[in-house]
Amino acid sequence: MKILTKEEEAAHYRAVLQGGTFGTVVGLVGGWAGVMAASRRFHTIRNLTLPMKAFLVTSSGTFVGIVAADHSSRSFEAERNVGLKYLGEREERLRREELSQMSFGNRIGAWAREEKYKIIGATWIASIVGSFVLVGRNPYLSGQQKIVQARVYAQGLTLAVMCASAAFEIHDQRKGQGLLDTAKKGREALKESKNQPAAEQVHHQRHDENTDLWQDMVAAEEQKLKQRHQPLYSHEKQEKEGAVTEAVKAKKETEEKKDDEKEEEEEEEKKEESK
Secondary structure: OOOOOHHHHHHHHHHHHHHHHHHHHHHHHHHHHHHHHHHHHOHHHHOOOHHHHHHHHHHHHHHHHHHHHHHHHHHHHHHHOHHHHHHHHHHHHHHHHHHHOOOHHHHHHHHHHHOHHHHHHHHHHHHHHHHHHHHHOOOOOOHHHHHHHHHHHHHHHHHHHHHHHHHHHHHHHHOOOOHHHHHHHHHHHHHHHHOOOHHHHHHHHOOOHHHHHHHHHHHHHHHHHHOOOOHHHHHHHHHHHHHHHHHHHHHHHHHHHHHHHHHHHHHHHHHHHHO
């Protein structure tokens, strides 16, 4: 995403605030309805203290609000930059085509690697609900004992899923595709952009809007190809990176030639005026 102006920052802030507020309200209403419905159905939920019920309701509001604010931010960025939206749609189309050629087991593995942290969160919620239902059927335990027992079951299942996700992450890091590797590459790219000479920055500022959009599209495509986590793209990665790099070099050479021609024309005009 490009550097925003003050007006764009204000518009982005308003979009995120509206999305987060709407999501928080929806989450609070949904959490309150869920607690009320669970209180009527399950004796354990009915016996919870008021602060505990309030915590469940506010947690739902906070979670949904954060997700809604993030979606609003991404939607604002997609509407602002049509080129990146096109690249995202193109990447998704290529991904669907490649997934259609894979076996069912490989699809499950690729999906699990991509959505591993969502799986952890969903498993944690499902384990809490399932453990409450399972322990709530035991008539020999008190309310506090059921809560403690259900929490132990939920923590055990969540820990097992976290260990599995850690194994996936270690596997990706060995291939140089882990989250830490991606963050390191991002920091290096940011450092290189900060150390860019002033002459090159002025050169880029002289480009018109269409040229900037084209360069952003190519740079975004190259960056996405480098930061892929799915191993199913690795067989085409080197070929695509080479093609994109050659296109960028050719475009830069063409722009430099145009700039040189403009400078020569300006010098000739100055000489003619001086004569």
